[in-house]
Amino acid sequence: MTQPIQPSSMVQVVDLEKFFGALQAVKQASFTVDIAEVVCIIGRSGSGKSTLLRCLNFLEQPHYGSIQIDDVRVIARPDGRVDPAQIHALRLKTGMVFQSFNLFAHRTALENVIEAPIIVKKMATTEATDLGLQLLEKVGLTDKKDQYPSRLSGGQQQRVAIARALAMQPKVMLFDEPTSALDPELIAEVLGVMRQLVDEGMTMIIVTHEMDFARNFADRIIFMDQGHLVEAGSPTQIFDQPQDARTRQFLYALDHQN
Amino acid sequence: MKPNDAETCELGQQVELIRQQQEREFQIGVYVSWAVLFFFLILAFSGLKINLFGFEIKTIALDLGFITRSGPNIAEGIVVTIILSTASIVLACLLALMGALGRLSRFPPAYATSTFYISLVRGTPLLLQIFFLFFALPQIGIRLGPMTAGILALGLNYGAYMAEIFRAGIQSVDIGQQEAAYALGMTRNQMMHRVVFPQALRLIIPPIGNQFIAMQKDSALVSTVGFVHEILWRAEKHGRRDARHLEALLIAATFYWILTIIFSACQSKIEDRFSKGVRE
Numbered sequence: 001m002t003q004p005i006q007p008s009s010m011v012q013v014v015d016l017e018k019f020f021g022a023l024q025a026v027k028q029a030s031f032t033v034d035i036a037e038v039v040c041i042i043g044r045s046g047s048g049k050s051t052l053l054r055c056l057n058f059l060e061q062p063h064y065g066s067i068q069i070d071d072v073r074v075i076a077r078p079d080g081r082v083d084p085a086q087i088h089a090l091r092l093k094t095g096m097v098f099q100s101f102n103l104f105a106h107r108t109a110l111e112n113v114i115e116a117p118i119i120v121k122k123m124a125t126t127e128a129t130d131l132g133l134q135l136l137e138k139v140g141l142t143d144k145k146d147q148y149p150s151r152l153s154g155g156q157q158q159r160v161a162i163a164r165a166l167a168m169q170p171k172v173m174l175f176d177e178p179t180s181a182l183d184p185e186l187i188a189e190v191l192g193v194m195r196q197l198v199d200e201g202m203t204m205i206i207v208t209h210e211m212d213f214a215r216n217f218a219d220r221i222i223f224m225d226q227g228h229l230v231e232a233g234s235p236t237q238i239f240d241q242p243q244d245a246r247t248r249q250f251l252y253a254l255d256h257q258n
Numbered sequence: 259m260k261p262n263d264a265e266t267c268e269l270g271q272q273v274e275l276i277r278q279q280q281e282r283e284f285q286i287g288v289y290v291s292w293a294v295l296f297f298f299l300i301l302a303f304s305g306l307k308i309n310l311f312g313f314e315i316k317t318i319a320l321d322l323g324f325i326t327r328s329g330p331n332i333a334e335g336i337v338v339t340i341i342l343s344t345a346s347i348v349l350a351c352l353l354a355l356m357g358a359l360g361r362l363s364r365f366p367p368a369y370a371t372s373t374f375y376i377s378l379v380r381g382t383p384l385l386l387q388i389f390f391l392f393f394a395l396p397q398i399g400i401r402l403g404p405m406t407a408g409i410l411a412l413g414l415n416y417g418a419y420m421a422e423i424f425r426a427g428i429q430s431v432d433i434g435q436q437e438a439a440y441a442l443g444m445t446r447n448q449m450m451h452r453v454v455f456p457q458a459l460r461l462i463i464p465p466i467g468n469q470f471i472a473m474q475k476d477s478a479l480v481s482t483v484g485f486v487h488e489i490l491w492r493a494e495k496h497g498r499r500d501a502r503h504l505e506a507l508l509i510a511a512t513f514y515w516i517l518t519i520i521f522s523a524c525q526s527k528i529e530d531r532f533s534k535g536v537r538e
Contacts (some may be wrong), residue, residue: 059437088443096441102434106456116442117454161438168442 003131010035010172010203011056016065016076018048018055018227025051026062027227033172036201040214042238043224044250049207050176052224056205057094057174058087069093070171073090074159092120095165099177101157103149109160112146113167120168130168135163139193155186159193174195175206211254223247276481298505302353303508324505328496335489337518342488343407343477347413353417358424372421379418385479387411391485408480412473420469429456460532467525472520478514489513 009058011033018026025048033039041049045223054060055076056067062076070087074082103112113135123131136142140161149157158178165173176177191213197204198217208214214221214235221238223231225246231238240246301308305319314387353375360372379387388411402410431454440450481491489510497506 041513057441059441084445088445091441092441096438098434098438100434100442102432102438102455104435104438104457106460115452116444119448120443162317162444164438 008034010037010070011205012068013056014143015023016052016062016064016067018051018054018060018224022167024227026055029065029227029229031229031232033203033205034219036203037219038204038206038217039220039222039225041205041207041222042209042211042214042250043230044140048227049224053174053205055175055209056172057091059084059096074135092168092175093171095160095168095170095172097161097165097175097176097178099180101149101154101161101181101217102184103152103157103161103164105149108148109141109152109156110144110161112149113164116164118166131167132163135166136160138166138196139163140189153186154182158190162190162193162197172178172203172205175204176210177207177209177235179208179210211239223250225250242249267508269348279296317505318334320508321502323429324496324500324502325509328493328500328502328506329509332489332492332496332506333513335425335487335492335510338486338488339474339477339514339517342408342412342480342486343474345418345467346477347473349409349413349414350469350473352467353413354420354424357417357421358428359419360362361425363430376418376421377477379415384415384476385482386480387415388483402486403484403509407483408477408486411479412480416469416473420466422534423465425471427458431457463532464502464525467528471521471525474502474517474521478510486529 009032011031013032014030016029018022021180027048029052031039043049051060053116056069058074061080061082063078063080064076066073066075067090068074069090070093072086072093076082096258103109104115107115110129110132113132114123114125117123117128117131118125133142136138138144139162141156141159141163144152144156144160149160153158155221162173162178178194179190187210191210193205194204194206194213195217201203204257206214206218216235218235220232221235222229223238223242223246225245231242231244237243238247239251242251294403301317301319303318306317308315308317317465357372357376360368361376363369363372388408391402391411391414392404392407426446435453435457436449439453444452477488478490480486481488481494493506493510
């Protein structure tokens, strides 16, 4: 039931299933993401959207289905015994940004960015440092390059984390609620960097509660509920003419929470 | 009424001065109290008879001649004690690391070997293990010098306890650090080596220091099998010869205590070095 990936698509997920014990977190998830497309996944807490995202680079082991990113295709197995080399190849195609930043606490901002290029890609330190400085400049943190994460604000940490993910030159950027742990006044600086990536044509999959960002910058919205991909469409379709009752209910609750 | 900037600035300086003053007073109080406690300790061994409100308090009299005669020779044991405990703690750290990795492994033989070792060693007394290594190994043709047997016994014993310290240290590094490393394409070994161990080290250095301090004293148990001329062994020899057991033990106690004080000072220096990027 797997069809060959379209030349224009970057990510193709087919029939993905994920269990936590008896609980099914992701149910028969299938979707594709085109090159340079920005997809936002929205839904309630516990709807499985973060789990789905984390399955894409095997931080969570999916139990069934397949994931293809660029030219790497990995087929999930119920026993989890997937060739580590395949998982590694998949991870090199993706860059991930976490809700809680997860910067290496014992490394400075610059060291965080150059760590993986040096260790994983065996890049020369001087070359990696040039790349690192370039990326820190891109996220506006050149002056913080020698600071440890504990000395940076949440927004600054998240921007370093984005630079760190970009340093591996991924084909797809995965954002797992990148602004959910931030104070309101720091959200804009992180969204600003993400907007820049949208403009540069980066393929992005973003799990988010930032509906304004999703409406303005996503090419497509996927709404998830109880592990199901309920509905997908353009921001106008999803936000203005939702077809499914569950989507309407979610959006209604959002509108009336304030 | 809101104070103006100059006033808040002045108030801030005043608050800081008061805080520093209070900190100094605390330090002085601690030093004075230590001095008083130390004075009483010395007094207890002064040999004086003290009359306190009609009660006569006896103190212990020491043979100072014996102390000056035997002190230098017992002091030579310090070097042996340091060599013994340093070699043992190095061995213990290696075993503890392997033990911890085994405990965290999903490979059954590794997990089993590690838990078996930890259970066996923690389940039997150190003194027994020292005797056992010294007396049992020759039966199968392995003849170890007393020093080697001592290092092996202390290292094996402390390694088992420290394996749990290492495991706890490794596990207390936030799981998000591992996820970030994996997401960047690191292998498990790279992740452990570059991300988890350096951060775990900061957490396990204080308890390792503590174990080392304990081991400096437990190394005295090795003297029971004889021929390891560390502090306590020498003290007992001198004490027996001149029938001055108490004096001999006090000399040994003093040396152990001084060793501990010196190492404790080094320990806080080492901890400062490893706290980079975390404590602020």
